[in-house]
Amino acid sequence: MTKLITAAEVSLHNKEDDCWCIINGKVYDCTKFLDDHPGGGEVIVECAGTDATEPFDEIGHSEEAVKMLEDMYIGDLERDLAAEAEAAKKAQQPGLLQSIWGSIFGSS
Numbered sequence: 001m002t003k004l005i006t007a008a009e010v011s012l013h014n015k016e017d018d019c020w021c022i023i024n025g026k027v028y029d030c031t032k033f034l035d036d037h038p039g040g041g042e043v044i045v046e047c048a049g050t051d052a053t054e055p056f057d058e059i060g061h062s063e064e065a066v067k068m069l070e071d072m073y074i075g076d077l078e079r080d081l082a083a084e085a086e087a088a089k090k091a092q093q094p095g096l097l098q099s100i101w102g103s104i105f106g107s108s
């Protein structure tokens with residue numbers, strides 16, 4: 001059975017000798033890979049404990065690189081619907097400047 005791992009759990013593995021990353025909803029233990037990474041271990045350590053999907057995709061990694069992830073796979077990211085709803089709500093709330101702007105010009 002697939003192991004479900006929360007983002008909170010991933011965030012605890014945020015250093016060079018204990019380095020997990022989320023890429024496209026899957027969780028990878030990259031600790032043993034750091035020395036072998038063609039782009040250097042440091043860039044991965046910088047993403048340790050977080051969602052590295054964006055930096056991983058931005059570099060334009062090859063098919064081969066994506067395949068290498070399989071060896072590091074440890075589980076799927078468990079979606080935290082409450083946290084996602086909260087984040088969506090926050091994103092919809094206008095910031096202070098927007099509110100002031102809205103009260104002057106009649107829209108927010």
Ligand code: HEM
Nearest residue numbers: 030038039043044047052055056059061062064065068069
């Ligand atoms: C843990 C998952 C990762 C794997 C398996 C991986 C694998 C690879 C591989 C195989 C290459 C050689 C080029 C290619 O085949 O695409 C590469 C290059 C590179 N990677 Fe990653 N990578 C990972 C994560 C990351 C992250 C999170 C970043 C950025 C924050 C990153 C930045 C780079 C850079 C900058 C290069 C280019 C190095 C150069 O050409 O000098 N990688 N990676």
